[in-house]
Amino acid sequence: MAPISDDLIGSLNHAGAAAQAEDYAALGRQLARRGLSIDSLTERAMAWTVAVPTWGVGTGGTRFARFPGPGEPRNIHDKLEDCGVIQQLTRGTRTVSPHFPWDKVSDYNALRQEAAQYGLGFDAVNSNTFQDQLGQSLSYKFGSLAHAQAPTRAQAVEHNLECIEIGRQLGSTALTVWIGDGTNFAGQQNLTRMFENYLEAAAQIYAGLPADWLMFIEHKMYEPAFYSTVISDWGSNLIAAQTLGPKAKCLVDLGHHAPNTNIEQIVARLVQVGKLAGFHFNDSKYGDDDLDAGSVDPFRLFLVFNELVDAETRGAKDFRPAYMIDQSHNVTDPIESLMASAMEIARAYLQASLVDRAALAEAQEANDVLAAHRMLKAAYITDVSPILAEARMRAGGALDPIAAYRAAGYRAQKTAERPAVAGSSSGIV
Ligand code: AFD
Ligand code: MN
Ligand code: MN
Numbered sequence: 507m508a509p510i511s512d513d514l515i516g517s518l519n520h521a522g523a524a525a526q527a528e529d530y531a532a533l534g535r536q537l538a539r540r541g542l543s544i545d546s547l548t549e550r551a552m553a554w555t556v557a558v559p560t561w562g563v564g565t566g567g568t569r570f571a572r573f574p575g576p577g578e579p580r581n582i583h584d585k586l587e588d589c590g591v592i593q594q595l596t597r598g599t600r601t602v603s604p605h606f607p608w609d610k611v612s613d614y615n616a617l618r619q620e621a622a623q624y625g626l627g628f629d630a631v632n633s634n635t636f637q638d639q640l641g642q643s644l645s646y647k648f649g650s651l652a653h654a655q656a657p658t659r660a661q662a663v664e665h666n667l668e669c670i671e672i673g674r675q676l677g678s679t680a681l682t683v684w685i686g687d688g689t690n691f692a693g694q695q696n697l698t699r700m701f702e703n704y705l706e707a708a709a710q711i712y713a714g715l716p717a718d719w720l721m722f723i724e725h726k727m728y729e730p731a732f733y734s735t736v737i738s739d740w741g742s743n744l745i746a747a748q749t750l751g752p753k754a755k756c757l758v759d760l761g762h763h764a765p766n767t768n769i770e771q772i773v774a775r776l777v778q779v780g781k782l783a784g785f786h787f788n789d790s791k792y793g794d795d796d797l798d799a800g801s802v803d804p805f806r807l808f809l810v811f812n813e814l815v816d817a818e819t820r821g822a823k824d825f826r827p828a829y830m831i832d833q834s835h836n837v838t839d840p841i842e843s844l845m846a847s848a849m850e851i852a853r854a855y856l857q858a859s860l861v862d863r864a865a866l867a868e869a870q871e872a873n874d875v876l877a878a879h880r881m882l883k884a885a886y887i888t889d890v891s892p893i894l895a896e897a898r899m900r901a902g903g904a905l906d907p908i909a910a911y912r913a914a915g916y917r918a919q920k921t922a923e924r925p926a927v928a929g930s931s932s933g934i935v
Contacts, residue, residue: 507623509591510914515904518913522905529892537888542860544893550859551890551897554852556787557601557629557830558844560609563588566796566834575839577920582609583620584924588841590624595910596848597903601629603830604676606669607639614675621676629680630722630784630828631673635662636686636730649687651711652704652736654695659707666711674716680783680828682757683711684724688731688738697734704736705749712750721754722783722828723747726762729794739763740772747781755783759832760799760810761790770809777817777825784828785810787851796834798843800850807850808886811858819863839917845907852894860885 534544563585565575579585582604589602602621611617621628635650643661648654650662662685670681687704689695712721725743728735737743740756747754756776763769776782787799789807800807817825829851835843861881869878895905904910 507590508594509587509624510594510910510916512902514914515595515902515910518910519899519905523899526892526895526899526905530896533889533892537860540860541862547856547859547890547893548896548900551852551856551893552597552901554855554897555598555600555829556848556851557603557828558589558592558599558848559632559786559830559832560585560589560602560604562831562833562835562844563592563840565840566836568836573836574926576926577917577922577924578926580924582611582617584920585609586617586621586624586626588920589621589626591841591911591916592844592848593625595898595904595907596845597898597901598852599844599848600625601627603629603632603682604678605632605634606665606672607634610672614672618676628673628676628678629830630682631669631676631678631680632682632684633666633669635665636684646686649685649695649700649736651683651685651707652687652700654699654703659703663707663710667714670711670714670716670719673719679716679718680720680722681711681715682722682724682783683708684726684757684759685736686730688728688735689733690731691733694733700734700736701742705746708746708750708754712754715753719753720783721750722757723750723754724757724759724762724786726759726794727764740776744776744779744781755781757783757786757828759786759788759794760807761786761788761794761796761832765790765792769806770813773810773813777813777822780822780824782825782827784830786830786832787847788831788833796832798833798835798838798850799831799847800854801847804850804854805886807854808857809882811854812861812882812885815855815858815861816863841911841916842908845911849894849907852897853890856890856893857885857888860888860890 537544563579565578579588593599635646638645644658651659653659673681715721723743723746725737725739727738743756747756758773760769789797789799789802791802831847866878866881899905
C-alpha cells in the first residue's frame with residue numbers, strides 16, 4: 507500500500523538522475539582522495555533508520571494556542587498512513603513510536619499488519635501519565651509514578667504495564683517512560699520522598715518487562731513542573747536506571763537540557779557505562795522547543811553523532827541506541843518537517859562517519875589541538891547530500907522527498923478526505 511504514486515516518484519527521480527550522477531561521481535572522487543569509499547558510505551546511509559513519533563504527524567502547539575493544519579490525521583490509522591509517506595519518500599524511517607492511550611485500538615495485531623503494509627514496524631511504546639484521560643478514576647494533577655498517594659502511583663504503574671502488553675502485540679521491545687512529575691512550589695513535596703516513590707513504582711514496571719525488553723527513562727529539566735522535576739537530568743536518570751537494573755537505560759531527548767549544556771559529553775558518559783537508551787531528536791534554542799532536528803544547531807547534532815560513531819567504531823559495550831524523533835510542528839506541514847529532520851539526522855550520522863578516527867586519536871595523543879579540531883570540521887563541512895539522495899533512490903525513495911511530496915498533492919487530497927476534528931485544544935503534543 508503506497509500512499510504516493512511510485513510512477514510519480516520514478517519520473518521525478520528520472521528527471522533529476524543526470525545531475526545526481528554528476529554530483530555523486532564528483533563527491534566520490536573527492537572522498538577517494540581522502541581515503542573514503544563512497545560505496546560503503548552509501549550502504550551505511552541505506553542501513554540507517556530513525557523512528558517517527560506517531561504524535562509528530564499531527565500539528566503541535568504551545569500552551570497558548572494550537573493552529574490546526576489542513577488534512578490532519580484523526581486517529582492512528584491516518585497517522586500510520588502519514589508515517590508511510592515519510593518512509594516511502596525518505597526510506598530512512600522504517601519504524602514508528604506509538605503513544606498510549608492516544609493510539610489505542612481494539613485489535614493490535616491488525617494494527618501491526620496495517621503498519622507492515624506501509625513497510626513500517628513499531629519502535630518503543632510511550633506511556634502517558636502526564637495528563638488525565640476521560641473517565642480516569644484518579645487524577646495526575648499532582649503527579650503519577652511519584653505521586654504522594656499510593657493508589658495514584660498504582661494506577662500509573664498499571665497503565666505502563668498495559669503499554670508493555672500493547673507493545674508486545676505490536677512487536678516493540680522497549681517502553682519509554684517520561685513523567686511530568688515534580689513541584690511548582692518549594693515545600694510542595696519532599697524531594698527525596700518523591701524520588702523514592704518514583705523508584706518504587708518504576709521497579710514494578712521494570713518487573714513487568716518481558717525478557718528481551720528495555721525500559722527507556724527520559725529526563726527533562728522542567729515543564730510542566732517548574733520548581734523541581736523528579737527525573738530532571740541525566741544524573742537522576744542514571745541513578746534510576748542503575749537502581750532498576752540492566753534493562754533500564756537513559757533516553758536523551760536533545761531538547762531536555764539547559765541551554766549550552768554539553769549534550770555530547772552526556773552521551774559519551776552514558777555510552778561509557780552502557781546506559782545510553784537512545785534519543786529523541788529535535789532542536790531547540792531556549793528550552794524544550796521541539797524544533798526540527800538540525801534546524802538551529804546542526805553542528806551540535808554532528809557532535810552527538812561524532813560520539814555515537816566513535817562508540818560504534820571502538821565497539822563500545824552494550825551500545826545499541828534506539829533512534830527516534832520527538833518534535834512538535836506548529837508552523838510547517840508535519841510530514842515535510844519530519845522528512846527534513848530524518849534527512850538532517852542521517853546527514854549528521856554520515857558526516858560523523860567521515861572522521862578518520864585513527865588520525866584523530868594521533869592528533870589527540872600529540873596534543874595537536876587545531877589538527878584534531880579541523881578533522882571534525884572537515885567532516886562537518888562535507889556536503890554528503892549526494893550520498894543521502896543516492897541511498898534514497900536506490901531504496902526506491904525520492905531524490906528530493908519534499909519536492910515529490912508537494913508534487914503528489916498528498917496534503918490537498920487528505921484535506922478533502924479528512925474533515926477537521928472540532929474543538930481541537932491547545933497543548934504541546
Ligand atoms: C515530552 C517528552 C516525551 C513525551 C512527549 C509528549 O519529550 O517524549 O512523550 O513530550 O508530547 O516533552
Ligand atoms: Mn521526548
Ligand atoms: Mn520534550
